[in-house]
Amino acid sequence: MSLRFAILGAGMSGVLTAIKLREAGFDDFTIYEKADRLGGTWRENTYPGIACDVPSHLYSYSFEPNPEWSHRFSPGSEIQAYFEGVARRRGVLPRIRFGAEVTRGTFTGGRWRLETKDGRRDEADVVIAATGVLHHPKLPDIEGLDTFAGALFHSARWDHAVQLEGRRVGIVGTGSTAVQITSAIVERVAKLSLFQRTAQWIMPQANPAYSEAERAEFRRHPERLDQLHAELGQLFAAFASGLVDANSPQMQAIEAACRVNLEQNVHDPVLREKLRPSYRAACKRLVMSPDFYDAIQKPSAEVVTEGIERVEPAGVRTRDGRLHELDVLVLATGFRVDRFMRPMQVTGRDGLELETAWKQRPSAYLSISIPGFPNLFMLNGPNGPVGNFSLIEVAELQLGYILQLVERLRSGRAGEISPSEEATQRFEAERTEAARHTIWGSGCRSWYLDDRGVPASWPWTFDRFRAEMSAPKLEAYELS
Ligand code: NAP
Numbered sequence: 001m002s003l004r005f006a007i008l009g010a011g012m013s014g015v016l017t018a019i020k021l022r023e024a025g026f027d028d029f030t031i032y033e034k035a036d037r038l039g040g041t042w043r044e045n046t047y048p049g050i051a052c053d054v055p056s057h058l059y060s061y062s063f064e065p066n067p068e069w070s071h072r073f074s075p076g077s078e079i080q081a082y083f084e085g086v087a088r089r090r091g092v093l094p095r096i097r098f099g100a101e102v103t104r105g106t107f108t109g110g111r112w113r114l115e116t117k118d119g120r121r122d123e124a125d126v127v128i129a130a131t132g133v134l135h136h137p138k139l140p141d142i143e144g145l146d147t148f149a150g151a152l153f154h155s156a157r158w159d160h161a162v163q164l165e166g167r168r169v170g171i172v173g174t175g176s177t178a179v180q181i182t183s184a185i186v187e188r189v190a191k192l193s194l195f196q197r198t199a200q201w202i203m204p205q206a207n208p209a210y211s212e213a214e215r216a217e218f219r220r221h222p223e224r225l226d227q228l229h230a231e232l233g234q235l236f237a238a239f240a241s242g243l244v245d246a247n248s249p250q251m252q253a254i255e256a257a258c259r260v261n262l263e264q265n266v267h268d269p270v271l272r273e274k275l276r277p278s279y280r281a282a283c284k285r286l287v288m289s290p291d292f293y294d295a296i297q298k299p300s301a302e303v304v305t306e307g308i309e310r311v312e313p314a315g316v317r318t319r320d321g322r323l324h325e326l327d328v329l330v331l332a333t334g335f336r337v338d339r340f341m342r343p344m345q346v347t348g349r350d351g352l353e354l355e356t357a358w359k360q361r362p363s364a365y366l367s368i369s370i371p372g373f374p375n376l377f378m379l380n381g382p383n384g385p386v387g388n389f390s391l392i393e394v395a396e397l398q399l400g401y402i403l404q405l406v407e408r409l410r411s412g413r414a415g416e417i418s419p420s421e422e423a424t425q426r427f428e429a430e431r432t433e434a435a436r437h438t439i440w441g442s443g444c445r446s447w448y449l450d451d452r453g454v455p456a457s458w459p460w461t462f463d464r465f466r467a468e469m470s471a472p473k474l475e476a477y478e479l480s
Pocket of ligand 1: 051052053054134140141142155172173174175176177178180195196197198285308332333334335445446447
């Protein structure tokens with residue numbers, strides 16, 4: 001049976017889906033992309049210093065190794081160019097409808113009817129939502145933000161027209177983003193004020209460049225890249241799997257490395273105490289940096305730990321009454337991580353609205369599919385492995401799983417596939433219970449936590465995730 005697919009989003013997962021659908025013999029698909037360029041998070045985040053803290057030879061599609069990576073952790077612009085290059089070489093570009101935001105999807109008569117913002121319509125048998133997690137900027141609720149007289153923007157909306165040289169720049173936040181920006185701009189600005197609500201553990205992470213000789217070697221021996229991908233995958237899985245057991249040896253090693261980094265590399269004892277977190281390392285998403293502590297000890301840098309009272313035209317007023325005068329204010333305040341394909345309005349079987357299904361919080365069976373929403377599958381959906389894993393590997397495994405379900409649609413063995421309510425609730429109960437014992441649940445505030453304070457992530461090892469993704473358990477599904 002021939003099937004038509006709609007892919008939502010042309011980021012890393014959407015491009016992957018197009019390639020893998022074609023390999024599986026499906027050629028009737030369109031990727032809907034609201035922007036005018038592919039790349040997802042790498043298109044949107046162009047702030048100075050942006051890089052990926054997953055090693056580049058792992059943060060690559062397994063089937064598209066890249067001998068040209070410049071660094072162990074390559075900058076965002078290279079990653080963006082990589083995805084564009086893969087999409088071009090693999091013939092994905094003509095299948096992307098740019099500037100087409102899908103605003104509504106309704107399951108009726110056994111198919112998904114889709115509508116875009118500009119009023120165009122389409123129908124599909126299967127929808128694959130590849131809409132990303134860290135996508136909708138979260139603006140802080142700080143009084144007076146709109147009164148600021150200088151330049152003000154969120155880190156994912158960087159205004160490159162704004163000059164930084166010789167200016168007084170404030171950064172709100174101390175997550176991975178703020179840390180990368182700080183290191184990148186501290187020497188360019190006249191004054192950098194880092195507004196820290198919570199200190200972060202910093203995992204020291206060297207970022208050596210690959211020499212031309214090394215890259216030539218990779219070009220000559222592509223099999224070495226496959227080997228490197230596999231080795232890094234194993235190393236990373238072992239490291240990240242340690243996070244799900246708050247008392248694992250990996251956790252102890254991470255904590256020790258972060259502690260030594262702080263003790264040895266921050267020299268002023270007052271600053272050291274300001275930068276010392278009061279919770280366990282990796283409770284928040286672990287921040288990796290080779291040079292943040294160097295940067296923050298430059299004479300032009302200041303860590304402001306006093307709480308923000310309000311923003312005024314001239315700068316940021318902290319609770320001690322001090323005005324921090326600024327020309328530029330960057331909000332590195334993270335993302336709304338509970339949105340997924342929303343604000344799209346999604347209506348499943350019998351008129352069930354996604355807003356109703358997710359009234360309490362987003363959930364999905366194995367983070368992939370939702371009861372009552374047949375033939376709709378998500379990549380990097382709710383409660384998936386977001387904790388320091390390579391999201392490319394995650395998406396590849398999820399897509400392999402989804403394609404096995406889709407095979408049942410193609411062969412006619414099923415017409416509609418969605419998980420049962422019972423299987424989903426059982427999965428959620430087990431996941432929630434396990435999540436409480438992970439390092440993310442060990443007592444800190446972070447974007448991992450849902451409205452109950454439970455980590456919204458895969459709480460087991462990566463090996464378990466891989467095993468779970470190897471074959472769907474059909475008894476968990478309603479196949480009609
Ligand atoms: P984030 O980790 O959510 O950090 C947001 C920061 O803003 C926190 O320090 C938070 O303080 C602060 N904040 C939020 N509202 C505030 C307010 N009203 N007043 C003062 N401070 C406020 O965001 P992110 O740094 O953009 O990173 C998000 C995720 O993106 C990362 O965890 C990571 O998964 C991914 N990322 C990855 C890389 C990479 O290299 N792979 C790079 C960048 C980002 P509190 O800590 O007190 O809440």
